[in-house]
Amino acid sequence: MTEPVVHIANLTIQYPNNVVLNSLSWSIQQGENYVIGGTSGSGKTTLAKAIAGLIPADNAIKLNFDASKSLPAKVVYISNWYQFTNLEGDRNFYYQQRYNHHQGHDTLTVKAELEHFAKKENLDFSAIRQRIQDFGFEDVQSSQLIELSSGEHKKLQLVRGLWTKPQLLIIDEPYTGLDKNARAVLNTWLDELVQEGVQLILITNDTLLPNFINRFAHVVNGQIEIVNSPAAFAKDKKRQKKELPAFLHEIPQTNYETVAEMNNIFIRYGEKVVLKDVSWKVNVGEKWLLQGPNGSGKSTLLSLINGDHPQAYGHDLSLFGNKRGSGESIWDIKQKIGIISPEMHWYFDQNATVWHTIASGFYDSIGWFIDVKYQEQKQIEELMEFFDLTEYKNQNLQTLPLGKQRLAMLARTIVKNPPLLVLDEPCQGLDNDQAKYFNDVVDELAQYGKTLIYVGHYETQLPSCIEHRIVLEKGEVKAIENITVKNKHLESAIV
Known part of the structure; x- marks a missing residue:
């Protein structure tokens, strides 16, 4: 034998x-x-x-x-x-x-x-x-x-x-x-x-x-x-729906009508063009899906919005009503944005506990450096309870199953109740049940005045609140359209 x-x-x-x-x-x-x-x-x-x-x-x-x-x-x-x-x-x-x-x-x-x-x-x-x-x-x-x-x-x-x-x-x-x-x-x-x-x-x-x-x-x-x-296959226990913490019911106050507006943006590294003649406008309260094949320029486009790209200056780019380079600091921009991405997860402080991970969202850091205030501590505790993370509060983030890590990162993203959520493939590695739970939370958050930019490949792993879609291919805009996730098939050959 x-x-x-x-x-x-x-x-x-x-x-x-x-x-x-x-x-x-x-x-x-x-x-x-x-x-x-x-x-x-x-x-x-x-x-x-x-x-x-x-x-x-x-x-x-x-x-x-x-x-x-x-x-x-x-x-x-x-x-x-x-x-x-x-x-x-x-x-x-x-x-x-x-x-x-x-x-x-x-x-x-x-x-x-x-x-x-x-x-x-x-x-x-x-x-x-x-x-x-x-x-x-x-x-x-x-x-x-x-x-x-x-x-x-x-x-x-x-x-x-x-x-x-x-x-x-x-x-x-x-x-x-x-x-x-x-x-x-x-x-x-x-x-x-x-x-x-x-x-x-x-x-x-x-x-x-x-x-x-x-x-x-x-x-x-x-x-x-x-x-x-x-x-x-055995499935994770379905979480019981809970009421969002009260501070997330507060609609963020904005004195601008446009979250992001860019016109004819070119980004290049030497001879390599990453974004070519990209124009896009995101108004307050809109819910956008950003799609495109791997390497199409999605991450670079998001980096212009969240303030991380050094080439943002010198382009026709306005964020939260202000033209880039007009005097606002990168921290002024980041204070208005909650972001989660695979890259941020990669680079995150591997020694951070769940509690410190969430706390770092107040300071837009990849770790935790500043003592939090009483009200901030209260919001952290409320989010840990909401996401069933309380028992893991003192564990290192990297020791948790991926699903719980992503929930902790989402809690970090929303802890300061920002007006703009940038969720870049937040359901990577999650099964359909976990992704549904995650996106149900996103849908609930969207009801309270949030602007959303969401990156996702899988039609079955998208929130239902999405209203618009922009598609990139080889750094160029291939489509901008109005959509409804519930009744339109999104996953085409180019995504």
């Missing part, structure tokens, strides 16, 4: 006061391609990392590779988030640095990173050129790693990992941040790899999967359970 590719016997992994995997046993046979789904924080990622040898498993895991295969006898793990280093080998970056072209040269270009990886792994660069083109990734080869959007970073992760064609490939949240075309390209590529002998384990609750996926499992109470389909 052929030995299983993965054999796990009585695997136990625990962190302080928390047993994640409890005497777990599991075997994966040749030809079995798994999706592991289930609840946030159940131990899926911990199990994947243990199989990949990234977490000590005390000899509870045995891998049996096929010596007759030409593929490398190894396991490759692609994490949910991409961690890159600068040219000196550390990760000492700050959030706004990605928009500063001069300081961006502290990291490798995409092409240099891939060439370095090819040399290290003894790979042929020509073998990956068509994949790069299929992914729509060829236009960023000269970009610095720090300049990439979250979706572009995900593509870089995937290109590197799939290029190696290991006998066992594990991908944690493979579709996070990818646009519609990239998700389809990824599934096709994975199916082709399976035909070449690669075996898959995907960690996801997504239902649009490669054709060769033939096994499903979830982790429940520290044990692996085999199920028949993703529909049987």
Whole structure:
């Protein structure tokens, strides 16, 4: 009888006061391609990392590779988030640095990173050129790693990992941040790899999967359970709807009619044009959806609005009724904005507790530096209760399941009750139930005079309050239109 590719016997992994995997046993046979789904924080990622040898498993895991295969006898793990280093080998970056072209040269270009990886792994660069083109990734080869959007970073992760064609490939949240075309390209590529002998384990609750996926499992109470389909995955407990804290019922006072107005904006880095002749007007109280493929310029456009882009000066750009450069400070702008984005989550202080994370929203910092006032403390406490985060108030943000991290970041975004909410792919990594809960909160907030700019790829993960849409493609405006999420299909070939 052929030995299983993965054999796990009585695997136990625990962190302080928390047993994640409890005497777990599991075997994966040749030809079995798994999706592991289930609840946030159940131990899926911990199990994947243990199989990949990234977490000590005390000899509870045995891998049996096929010596007759030409593929490398190894396991490759692609994490949910991409961690890159600068040219000196550390990760000492700050959030706004990605928009500063001069300081961006502290990291490798995409092409240099891939060439370095090819040399290290003894790979042929020509073998990956068509994949790069299929992914729509060829236009960023000269970009610095720090300049990439979250979706572009995900593509870089995937290109590197799939290029190696290991006998066992594990991908944690493979579709996070990818646009519609990239998700389809990824599934096709994975199916082709399976035909070449690669075996898959995907960690996801997504239902649009490669054709060769033939096994499903979830982790429940520290044990692996085999199920028949993703529909049987355990789901997070639905939260009971609560009344918004009273301070969020207050409609923000504004003495301006336009939140943002830009005319014929050009943003370039050297020869690379990121935004080309972009004009857009956002009036007070409007609810906008911003869409476009990965790398279309969405993050750069938002950086002009939230005050993080150094090229905002010298352009025909007005924010909150004032032309940029007319005397207002960046802090005057940020005081009026609550923002959440994958990049901000990446750069956030990894040692911040949940309480400090929310408190930092008053000061628009990536950590927490100032003692909060009594009224501010009260608002923090109210938001923790509203989002069921009170019991985690003293835990580091990074130790929580992703769903709870995102809720803490949303609490940070709204704690000062700003007139403008900028929500850049806030539901990345959340399943449909978690995303619905998140967007229900956004819909409720929208009733109290908020202006909203929301970035999202998935039609099923959008708030229903959205009224308008702007679509970017290769830095240009392709569409501006009025919409109603409830009755119009939004997800087209370009998003």
